[in-house]
Amino acid sequence: MVMAHPLSDIRVVEVSAFIAAPLGGMTLAQLGADVIRIDPIGGNIDIARWPLAPDGTSLYWASLNKAKRSVVLALNTPEGQELARALICAPGAGGGNLLTNLPSGGWMSYEALSALRHDLIMMRLTGTPAGGTAIDYTVNCASGFPLATGVGEAPVNHVLPAWDVSAALYLSTGFLAAERVRRATGQGPEVTLALSDVMLAPGANLGYVADVQVNDAVRPPLGNALYGAFGRDFATADGRRIMLTAISNRQWRAIGKATGLTERIAMIGPMMQVDLNDEGGRFEARHAIAAVLEPWFARRTLAEIGTAFEGSGVLWGPYQDFRQLVRDDPQCSLANPMFGTVEQAGVGRLMVNTQPLHFSEAGRVPPSGAPRLGEHTEAVLTEILGLPSAAYARLCDAGVVAGPKRL
Amino acid sequence: MVMAHPLSDIRVVEVSAFIAAPLGGMTLAQLGADVIRIDPIGGNIDIARWPLAPDGTSLYWASLNKAKRSVVLALNTPEGQELARALICAPGAGGGNLLTNLPSGGWMSYEALSALRHDLIMMRLTGTPAGGTAIDYTVNCASGFPLATGVGEAPVNHVLPAWDVSAALYLSTGFLAAERVRRATGQGPEVTLALSDVMLAPGANLGYVADVQVNDAVRPPLGNALYGAFGRDFATADGRRIMLTAISNRQWRAIGKATGLTERIAMIGPMMQVDLNDEGGRFEARHAIAAVLEPWFARRTLAEIGTAFEGSGVLWGPYQDFRQLVRDDPQCSLANPMFGTVEQAGVGRLMVNTQPLHFSEAGRVPPSGAPRLGEHTEAVLTEILGLPSAAYARLCDAGVVAGPKRL
Numbered sequence: 001m002v003m004a005h006p007l008s009d010i011r012v013v014e015v016s017a018f019i020a021a022p023l024g025g026m027t028l029a030q031l032g033a034d035v036i037r038i039d040p041i042g043g044n045i046d047i048a049r050w051p052l053a054p055d056g057t058s059l060y061w062a063s064l065n066k067a068k069r070s071v072v073l074a075l076n077t078p079e080g081q082e083l084a085r086a087l088i089c090a091p092g093a094g095g096g097n098l099l100t101n102l103p104s105g106g107w108m109s110y111e112a113l114s115a116l117r118h119d120l121i122m123m124r125l126t127g128t129p130a131g132g133t134a135i136d137y138t139v140n141c142a143s144g145f146p147l148a149t150g151v152g153e154a155p156v157n158h159v160l161p162a163w164d165v166s167a168a169l170y171l172s173t174g175f176l177a178a179e180r181v182r183r184a185t186g187q188g189p190e191v192t193l194a195l196s197d198v199m200l201a202p203g204a205n206l207g208y209v210a211d212v213q214v215n216d217a218v219r220p221p222l223g224n225a226l227y228g229a230f231g232r233d234f235a236t237a238d239g240r241r242i243m244l245t246a247i248s249n250r251q252w253r254a255i256g257k258a259t260g261l262t263e264r265i266a267m268i269g270p271m272m273q274v275d276l277n278d279e280g281g282r283f284e285a286r287h288a289i290a291a292v293l294e295p296w297f298a299r300r301t302l303a304e305i306g307t308a309f310e311g312s313g314v315l316w317g318p319y320q321d322f323r324q325l326v327r328d329d330p331q332c333s334l335a336n337p338m339f340g341t342v343e344q345a346g347v348g349r350l351m352v353n354t355q356p357l358h359f360s361e362a363g364r365v366p367p368s369g370a371p372r373l374g375e376h377t378e379a380v381l382t383e384i385l386g387l388p389s390a391a392y393a394r395l396c397d398a399g400v401v402a403g404p405k406r407l
Numbered sequence: 408m409v410m411a412h413p414l415s416d417i418r419v420v421e422v423s424a425f426i427a428a429p430l431g432g433m434t435l436a437q438l439g440a441d442v443i444r445i446d447p448i449g450g451n452i453d454i455a456r457w458p459l460a461p462d463g464t465s466l467y468w469a470s471l472n473k474a475k476r477s478v479v480l481a482l483n484t485p486e487g488q489e490l491a492r493a494l495i496c497a498p499g500a501g502g503g504n505l506l507t508n509l510p511s512g513g514w515m516s517y518e519a520l521s522a523l524r525h526d527l528i529m530m531r532l533t534g535t536p537a538g539g540t541a542i543d544y545t546v547n548c549a550s551g552f553p554l555a556t557g558v559g560e561a562p563v564n565h566v567l568p569a570w571d572v573s574a575a576l577y578l579s580t581g582f583l584a585a586e587r588v589r590r591a592t593g594q595g596p597e598v599t600l601a602l603s604d605v606m607l608a609p610g611a612n613l614g615y616v617a618d619v620q621v622n623d624a625v626r627p628p629l630g631n632a633l634y635g636a637f638g639r640d641f642a643t644a645d646g647r648r649i650m651l652t653a654i655s656n657r658q659w660r661a662i663g664k665a666t667g668l669t670e671r672i673a674m675i676g677p678m679m680q681v682d683l684n685d686e687g688g689r690f691e692a693r694h695a696i697a698a699v700l701e702p703w704f705a706r707r708t709l710a711e712i713g714t715a716f717e718g719s720g721v722l723w724g725p726y727q728d729f730r731q732l733v734r735d736d737p738q739c740s741l742a743n744p745m746f747g748t749v750e751q752a753g754v755g756r757l758m759v760n761t762q763p764l765h766f767s768e769a770g771r772v773p774p775s776g777a778p779r780l781g782e783h784t785e786a787v788l789t790e791i792l793g794l795p796s797a798a799y800a801r802l803c804d805a806g807v808v809a810g811p812k813r814l
Contacts, residue, residue, distance in 0.1 A: 003591050006584035018654075023612060031584050045655055050635030050687055051618040059614040059621060060635075066612075110767070129743065137638055138722055141650040142736060144729035146631075149566045150557060155640060155648055155726045157631040159556045162569040165609050169576030174764040176583035177413035177438050181766065184410050190767040196738055197745050197763035202572050203729065204739075204746075204760040205430060205473075207466040211458040212733040214466060214754055219729055224553075224564040228457030228467075231544055233562060241562055243548040247425075248452055280457055315545055319562045322551035322610065322626055326619040329549060331603055332611075336536065338604050339611075347621060353611040356604035357581040359588065360517070360597040 005032025005365050012036070012097040012175070013088045014068070015075075015108065017044040019136070019164035020195065021101035021125050022064045024171030028099075029067035030355035030365050031172075036380055037068045038084055040075045041402050043373050057346030065370040066352060071381070072374035072402040079400045081107040083381070089117035090384045096188060097179075099171060101125040110190040121178045121188035123171050129194040136161035139199040144208060148219045156221075167198045230282035230289055233319070234297035236305060241319040242297065249277055254313035259296050265289065326351075340367035345375075372404040412439025412772050419443070419504040419582070420495045421475070422482075422515065424451040426543070426571035427602065428508035428532050429471045431578030435506075436474035437762035437772050438579075443787055444475045445491055447482045448809050450780050464753030472777040473759060478788070479781035479809040486807045488514040490788070496524035497791045503595060504586075506578060508532040517597040528585045528595035530578050536601040543568035546606040551615060555626040563628075574605045637689035637696055640726070641704035643712060648726040649704065656684055661720035666703050672696065733758075747774035752782070779811040 003009055010033040014025035022037070029035035039047070049060040071087070074080035085107065088098050096117045098108075101124070106112065110122045127134030140146060140163060146155035174191045182188045203209050211217045224233040224243070230252065231245030246252035256262030266276070268288045274281035282289065297305065302318055309316060325332045333339065334351065337358075344350040354367040381387040381401065395401040410416055417440040421432035429444070436442035446454070456467040478494070481487035492514065495505045503524045505515075508531070513519065517529045534541030547553060547570060553562035581598045589595045610616050618624045631640040631650070637659065638652030653659035663669030673683070675695045681688035689696065704712065709725055716723060732739045740746065741758065744765075751757040761774040788794040788808065802808040 003588065006588050009591075019613070026612070027580065031580075048686075050690070051614050051622065051624065053617075053621050059617040063612050063614040063617055128738075133722060134724075135652065135654060135722065137633055137652050138650055138724040141640075141648075141724045141726040142732065142738070143567075144727060144732045145565070145567050146726055147728040150563055155631065156557055156563060157640070157650070158552070158565040158567065158569070159626070159629075159634075160550075160552050160565065160569055160609055161613070162565070162567055162572070165569070165573055166576060169573060169580055170762075170764055172580040173434065173438075173576055173583065174766075176580065176587070177764070178766065180583070180586075181410065181413050181769070184416075187768070189769070192765045193763055197743070200739055200743070200745065201760060201763050202567055203732065205433070205470050206426070206568070207458050207470040208729045209733055209739065210460075210466040210470055210751075210754070210757060210759075212730050213757060214460050215458065216730070217458065219566070222566075224562065226544055227566075233548075233564070241548075243545055243564070245542060245544050247542060279455075283457070315540060315542065317541075317545040317548045319548040319553055320551060321554040322615045323619050323623070325549065325551045325610065326616055331535075331549070332607055332616065336604070336607070338607065344617075347617070350617060350620060352617075353608060355577075356600055356608050357577055357584070358599045359581075359585065361594070362588070362596070 003032070005362050006359065007031040007033035009094045010034070010097065011092070011095045012099055013038060015084065015098070015100040015102050017046045017101065019064060019161055020167035021099055021171065023165065023168035024123070025068060025099050026064060026066055027168060027172040027355055028175065031357070032365055035068045036071055036087065036376070037065060038071045038073055038075070038087070039373060041072055041399065047373065053347045055346055059347070062344055062347060062370040063352070067365065067368045068371060069376035069380055070371035070373055071377045073377075074400045077400060079395070083385070083401065084108070085113060085116060086385055087380065088113055089120060091117070096120045097175065099123040099175065103131070119182050119186060119188045121175065121182060122190045123175050123178070124190065124192045125167060125171060126192060126194050128196045134195050136164045136195070139163055139196045142196070143199045144203055148221055150221050151223045152221065163195055163199045166202070167193060167195055170198060225286055226283070228283050229279045230286055232286065232290055234294060236297055236302045237299055238301040240302040242302065242305060242316055243319065244293070244314070244316045246282065246315060247279070251313060251315045252276070252282065255293075258309050258312035258314050259293065261292060261296060264292050268292065337364070338367075342367060342369040344369040345372040374402045374404045377401050377403050410439070412769050413766065414438040414440035416501045417441070417504065418499070418502045419506055420445060422491065422505070422507040422509055424453045424508065426471060426568055427574035428506055428578065430572065430575035431530070432475060432506050433471060433473055434575060434579040434762055435582065438764070439772055442475045443478055443494065443783070444472060445478045445480055445482070445494070446780060448479055448806065454780065460754045462753055466754070469751055469754060469777040470759070474772065474775045475778060476783035476787055477778035477780055478784045480784075481807045484807060486802070490792070490808065491515070492520060492523060493792055494787065495520055496527060498524070503527045504582065506530040506582065510538070526589050526593060526595045528582065528589060529597045530582050530585070531597065531599045532574055532578060533599060533601050535603045541602050543571045543602070546570055546603045549603070550606045551610055551626075555628055557628050558630045559628065570602055570606045573609070574600060574602055577605060632693055633690070635690050636686045637693055639693065639697055641701060643704055643709050644706055645708040647709040649709065649712060649723055650726065651700070651721070651723045653689065653722060654686070657720060658722045659683070659689065662700070665716050665719040665721050666700065668699060668703060671699055675699065744771070745774075749774060749776040751776040752779040781809045781811045784808050784810050
C-alpha cells in the first residue's frame with residue numbers, strides 16, 4: 001500500500017477545546033491523518049482566546065488547529081449529536097476514532113458509540129482520574145516544580161503549559177498504541193488519560209519522588225543552575241544573557257580552553273575540595289566556578305562570545321525573547337524545513353510549523369494553516385455521510401449545522 | 408492474537424543516555440514492549456547522575472529506565488559492536504527497532520543496520536537538525552520562554568526539562584507511526600528528531616510566534632498570572648500559596664460565590680471599564696480582581712480555603728514542594744493506580760510509577776523498577792542470539808560483555 005505519510009489512511013474525529021486534546025489531534029494531523037474537529041455553533045469556549053489578530057481571529061486557535069478540517073454542529077441538540085455520532089462511527093477501515101477532552105456525556109459515551117461501531121477507539125483526556133476538572137495551571141502547583149523554580153520561597157509558574165504539551169503527546173502515543181490493539185483483537189479500547197497523572201509522571205520519572213522517599217530530600221530552588229552538574233546563566237557586556245553548561249568532561253574542559261581560564265579554574269578543585277572531573281563535584285563548586293567565569297562574560301558582547309565559542313565544543317546558548325527568536329534566529333525561520341509560509345484565514349500570510357519528526361522517504365507533512373471555523377462542514381457531511389445538498393441547506397436553516405461565517 | 412498490552416509483541420533496542428531517549432524507551436516499555444537498553448562497560452555517562460541513593464545508586468537512572476532489560480557490551484570494540492548489531496537486527500516479527508540519541512557512527516548507522524535487516528526502524532534524537540549537540544537547558548534559553556517567566560528582566564529557567572519530556576513522547580509517537588509505515592510498505596524508515604525543533608514547536612503551536620509576526624508583540628513576564636484570562640497565585644494565612652484560575656464564566660462566577668465577594672468583584676467592571684464576562688476583560692482587570700481577593704485568602708488557612716471551595720466549581724490548587732507531594736498528597740501515593748511498590752536494586756523498597764494512559768480491558772502495565780546495569784546481558788544474548796554459556800563466559804573474560812556487578 002502506498003501511503004504519502006505515516007497516518008494517511010486514518011481519520012480521527014476530535015471533539016475538543018483548549019490545548020492538550022487539540023494539540024494531540026494536530027500532531028496526528030501533521031503525521032498525515034484526516035483530523036476532523038467538531039465544534040458547537042459559534043465555536044467552543046476556546047474560539048476567541050488570546051492572542052488575537054487585528055480582526056479578532058484567535059492566533060491561539062489558529063496555531064493549535066493547523067492541518068485539521070473544521071465542522072460545526074449544534075452539539076446541544078439531538079440532531080447535532082446524531083450527526084456527530086454518525087461522523088465518529090462512519091464505516092471504513094481508517095475510521096472509528098474519537099479524541100476528546102469534553103466530559104463524557106450520554107450522547108458521546110464509549111458505550112453509546114461502541115454500539116454503533118464496535119471497533120471504535122476513544123481517547124479521553126480528563127482533568128483528574130475521577131473525571132474532575134483540572135487545567136495545566138492548577139495541576140502545575142501540585143507538581144512540586146514551581147517551589148523548586150527561581151531563587152526564593154515564592155513559587156514560580158512555568159509559562160509553557162508543559163503538562164498540556166505532554167498530555168497531547170501521550171494522547172498521540174496512546175492512540176497509535178490503541179490502534180495496534182484494535183488490529184490485533186478487532187476491538188477498539190477506550191483509553192483514558194488524566195492531566196493530573198501526566199503532571200505526576202515526570203516528577204516520578206526524573207528521580208524527585210524517589211529522592212524524597214530515599215533521602216527525605218526536597219529539591220530546593222537553584223535559580224538558573226543545573227542540579228547535579230555545572231550549568232548556569234551569565235550576563236554579557238551588551239545586556240544579553242547566556243546559558244553555559246557542561247555535562248561531559250570534554251564539554252567541561254572546552255570551557256577552560258575557549259575562555260583561556262583553564263589554570264585559574266583548576267585552582268577551584270583544591271580550594272573547594274572537590275574533583276572537578278566529577279559532575280557532582282562541579283555542581284558543589286558552582287559558585288566558585290561562576291565567580292571565575294562571570295567577569296569573562298561580562299566583558300564580552302554576545303557576538304564576541306559566539307566567536308570565541310565557535311567550534312570549541314562548549315555547550316551553551318543565548319537567551320532570547322520571542323521577538324528575537326522570530327526575527328533573528330535562523331532556526332525559527334524558513335531556513336528550517338519545519339517551517340513554511342501559509343495564507344492563514346483571518347490573519348494573512350504567516351510562517352507556521354509542522355511537527356518535528358522527519359521520516360526518511362516521506363519527509364514531513366508540509367506546514368499548513370488552520371481552517372476557518374465550519375470551513376468543511378458541508379464537504380465532510382457530503383463526503384462521509386453522503387448528505388445531499390438540499391438536506392445540508394435545510395440543516396443550516398434549522399441551525400443544526402453551520403458553515404463558515406460569511407465575511 | 409492475544410496481547411497482554413498494546414506493545415507486548417514488540418522489541419526495541421535502546422542505545423541511549425540522559426533523559427529524552429531513555430524516557431521515550433521507557434514509555435514504550437511501560438506500554439508492554441520488551442525494551443533492551445545497551446550500555447557500554449561500566450555504564451554510560453548518565454550512570455551516576457544525581458540524585459543518588461546512600462549506596463551511590465543513581466535515583467535518576469533508576470527512575471528513567473524502569474521496566475527495561477539492561478545489557479552491557481564493549482561498544483568501543485568491533486566485537487561489542489557486532490553483538491549490538493546482532494541484537495538490533497535479530498530476526499523476528501516484533502524486532503528490528505532501534506532508539507538512540509548517540510551520534511550516528513559507522514557501526515550504528517541506518518545504512519549499516521538496514522543492510523543486516525532491511526525493515527529496520529531507527530529512531531534518532533539529535534540536538535540540532537544538523538546533528539549537533541544540544542541539551543534541554545541550552546535549547547531552553549533560545550525558546551523565548553525563560554524571558555517570559557517570572558517577574559523581572561532576568562530569565563528564569565524551568566526546572567522541569569520540558570523539551571526532553573516532549574522529545575521522549577515525540578519519539579514514542581514517531582516510533583508507532585514508523586511501525587505503520589513498515590507494516591504498509593515492508594520498509595522501516597529512519598526517523599530523526601532534533602531537540603531544538605522540539606523546543607521550537609510549542610512556541611509556534613501556542614501562538615507566540617504568530618503574535619510576533621502579526622502584532623509585533625512579545626509575551627512579557629507576568630509573574631504567576633495566566634495570559635489572557637484570570638489566574639494567579641495567592642498567599643494563605645498559614646504560609647502556603649494557592650493558584651486560582653477561571654477559564655469559563657461558570658468557573659468565574661464560582662469564585663464570587665464561594666468567597667462571598669460577588670458584589671464587590673462586580674464593582675470592578677465599571678471601575679476598570681471591562682466586561683468581566685469576557686476572559687480578556689478579566690485578564691485586563693486582574694490586578695483589581697487580585698486586590699479584592701487577596702485579603703480573603705490571606706485570612707484563611709489552606710484547610711479553610713479547601714473547605715470553602717469544596718464542591719464549588721472553583722478551579723484552583725495548592726502549591727506544594729516535592730516532600731509535600733510525596734508525603735501528603737493522595738494522588739502521589741498507592742491510592743493512585745499509576746503507582747506501586749517495588750524492590751529497586753541498589754535502593755530498596757520504593758514507590759514508583761508506570762505510564763499514565765489507561766486502556767479499557769488491558770489496564771496499564773504494572774509499575775516496575777529499573778534493572779541493575781548488565782542484569783540481563785547473559786539472558787538476552789542467550790535468548791535472542793542463542794549464545795551458549797561457555798561462549799558467554801569467554802566474552803565476559805575478554806571484557807566484551809559484562810553482567811551485573813558482583814555485590
